[in-house]
Structure formats: C-alpha cells, structure tokens
Amino acid sequence: MKKNNSILLSTPYILWMVAFTLIPLGVVGYYALTDPDTGVFTWSNIRELGTYLPVFGQSIMYSLVSALICLILGYPVAYYIAHRGAVMQKILYMLVMLPMCMSFLLRTLAWVGLLQDTGIINNLLAAVGLPRLQLIRTPAAVVLGMVYNYLPYMILPLYSTIVKIDHRLIEAAEDLGCTPAETFRKVTLPLSMPGILSGLTMVFVPAVSTFYISQKLGGADTVLIGDVIERLYKQGNNANLGAALSLLLMILVFVCTGIMNRLGGDEEAVVV
Amino acid sequence: MxxxxxxxxxxxxxxxxxxxxxxxxxxxxxxxxxxxxxxxxFEQYAELFRDPDLLALLGNSLIISILASLIATVFGTFSCVGINSLKPRMRNTVMSLTNIPMTNPDIVTGISLSLLFVFVGTKMLGQRNSLTFWTLLIAHITFDLPYVILNVMPKLQQMDRSLVDAAMDLGCTPIESFFKVTIHEIMPGIVAGAIMAFTMSLDDFVISYFVTGMDFVTLPVEIYSYTKKPIPPKIYAMFTLLFLLILVLMITMNLLQLKSEKKKARG
Incomplete structure (x- = not known):
C-alpha cells in the first residue's frame, strides 16, 4: 500500500517531462517536415540542410579545438585543486563555479572591451609604444570566448574524478619504480579518463550550439550553426528550416555524447 | 612540476x-x-536605482527564477521519492528522461519549447499571443527540475532506509515519516538543488530568449538586445550587485555543506 502511494508521486513528474521535453522534440520534427506557408508535409527543409554542412563543419572544428584547449588548461587546475586540503578544495571549487553563475552575456561583452581595436589590451600596447593588434573579429577570439566561458565545465568534472583517485595506487606505482611522469601517464591519466570525457562533452555541447560568442567576438567568416538557427528562427521567420537545423544539431550532439559515453564505459571496464 | x-x-x-x-x-x-x-x-549605482524600467526587468528575472526554482524544488523533491520507489528499469528510463534537457543544447531546448507553445497556443487554441509569463515559467521549471532531481536523488539513495522503517514502526504514517525523518536527511541535497536551479534560472539567456514573448522580458534577454547601442554603465552596477548576491549564496551553500559534513562526522 505505502509502496504504491510513493510510486504515484513520480507520475506528475513523468507526465511533465514527457509534455515539456519529449513532445516538444516531436513538434520540432513536425516543423522540420512541413512547409512554412502551407503546413503540408515536405522534404524540402531536410534537403536544404546540405547547404549548411560547411557551417556545421566549422562549428564542430571550433568547438573541438576549444574543448581540447580547455582540457589542456583545465587538467593542471583540476589536479592542483584536488590535491589541496578539504577547506581549500571547497573554496577553489566555489571560485571555479562562481563565473558560471554570472551573466554569460556581460562576461562576453567584457571580452569585447578587452579585445576591441580601442580596447584595454590595445590601449596598453599603445601606451608602451607597441603597435595595435587585430584581436577581435578573428577566429582566435571566438575560440578564446568559448574557452573562457566553458572552461569551468571542464575543470569541475575533472576535479571530481581526480579527487576520487586512490592515492595508494600512485604510491604503489612509485614504489615499483615509476618516475613521476610514468606514474602520471600509466596511473593518473587513465584513471582520470571518465572526467576527461565528460569534460570534453560538457564543453563541446554548449560550444557547438553557441550564437552569442561568435556574434560578439567573431567576424563575417566565423558564422556558426547557432547563429544560423537563431537568425532563421528569430529574424528570418523560417522556423521550419530552423527546426530542421535544430534537429540535425540535436542528432549530432546525441551521437557525440553517445560516443563519449561508450568510450567512457569501455575505459572503466579496462580499469576495473 | x-x-x-x-x-x-x-x-x-x-x-x-x-x-x-x-x-x-x-x-x-x-x-x-x-x-x-x-x-x-558611485553615480552608476544611483542611476541604476533611479531607473524603474531596469529595476522592473531585474524584478522580472528575480520573480521568474524564485518562482521556478521554488516550484521545481518542491515538485522535484516529491518526484524523487516517487522515482526512488520505482522498479530499477523504470527508474533508469525516468532518469534518462531527466537527462534530456541536460544533454540537449540550450538552443534546441529553447526552440522546441517555443515551437510547442506556439503550436498549442496559436494553432490549437487560436491565441494571438502564445508566449506569455506562464510559458516562460513552464520553460524555467522544466530546465530547473533536473538540477533538483540530480542533487536530491543521491542523498535519498544514500539515506539509511531503516530510519524510515523505525519512524513507521513508532507509529508515523508514511507522510509523517517523510516530513519528520526523510526531509531532514536529504536537506543538503534539496538546498544545493534549489540554489543551483535559482542561479541557472537567473542567468538563463538562451532558453528564455526563444520562449519569451513581448509582455514579459527578463534581464538577460534585454541585455542581448543591446547589440547596436552601447550598454549603459548602470548595467555594470547591477552586475556587481548580482555578483555579491551569488557570492553570498555560494558561501551559504558551502557553509551548510560543511556543517552537515561535520554533523555526520560527529554522529
């Protein structure tokens, strides 16, 4: 009797999630397969997707590069935090999380202030007599914006994995004659694999779908798929084509996270 | 090294x-x-408090994020109790449903909800304006819920089940035992989930941008509209105040966690 009652508590939640996550995805599919004016079934939105493959490719490139840079920069930080005392760990963890909670738009605008032609960095360069640089509206600026915004998403899962690594394993490796570099390569790194994979996913997914960073920090040649979808949906009034692109983006992300999960699963199996 | x-x-x-x-x-x-x-x-701060429009936008953001995180916290906590007593297979299905808004890109979540609301509102109900305060609230509750579930669920699973059995043996009804025992045990998870949901709602731009209508705009959506004209510096004053608010919230959350860990270590 009591068991049945508490099971009933999950019913509203299941209904809510079906109504507001599954059904909306179905509606996206419906729009992707209908004509904007007549509402009749059509393949034309799907056929048009081919035109956008270069933009997809560009988005994937930018977000992969950003995710890898995040990994290279984030790993030492996560490693450092994981090897502090308990209180210091909490403080540093909070300091990594704090920027994630602050307005992502304003923080990106601050980078515009730093990088623009008459921005802080160029003013400093000019003050010491160096020539001004073209920093904004470059591919590098877009990557910088992505790395800056999503680096915490890399550090946090890395930290959670590294902090759980059994210290005795590292001591054992050292006792058995491994140099610190060998210990790292043979013990610490393989054991951090789940964190690395989830960090890569957590950076890749928002980066591949962003539209604000590329609009603010990029130029005419750094249009990403998020920009195209946003323009079609909000300004171009072609919600149907926008829906078709969203569908493709979603499939892309699900395939990527699926691959990551599969790799993560195998990795864990190898370790155990 | x-x-x-x-x-x-x-x-x-x-x-x-x-x-x-x-x-x-x-x-x-x-x-x-x-x-x-x-x-x-300090002029920017004075400007900020003299600007009723901007304060109204901040008010809108706070209303949405407080309401959405409160509803999501209560709803999510009770749902966790329900999900926890499901059979493992069904529980896994429900948890993958929970993960959809977490793994889907925000832009897809935003567009899918927006299309749903427009589809139901305009095509099925014949409304002229189908994106309102209520649709925005539904969207926020939807993306807040997973944060609550993912924070409360582990605490519920770690909890010693014999505590609930003891309460029931001593004559508590299931509802009484929930409010007298379970809720205290899972409180840190509830608080962490609520705070995360609140900050996610407060700062959400992408989903709100797609789901927002004409009559109810939140602060991030308004900030996005400053693309051509320069940003008035009073926005920076607001950023600074919000920074302090979030800092206080985070420190509170950490102190609460430390306290509960100490209690556990002692007990």
Missing part, C-alpha cells in the same frame, strides 16, 4: 576573473567605455 601546476592554476584563475573585474571596475567608472577609466564614482 608541482610549482608549474600552481603557476598555471593562478594564471587560469586570473583569466577567469579578469573579465568580471573589468565589469566591476566599469561600474565605478565615470565614463561610458569599459576600455578607459575616467574617474571613480
């Missing part, structure tokens, strides 16, 4: 905080540009 790690970590923290420092310094700047400091002033 260890020293290099420390230097990289310090450098990364500087990198993470410089843009925020730029904004905070900008809030005390007499001039309008972030790039040049023209002199120290």
């Amino acid at each position: 260890k020293k290099a790690n420390k230097i990289i970590t310090i450098a990364i923290f500087i990198f993470l905080y410089i843009p925020m420092l730029v904004l905070i310094v900008g809030s005390f700047n007499e001039g309008k540009s972030l790039a040049r400091f023209d002199g120290f002033t």
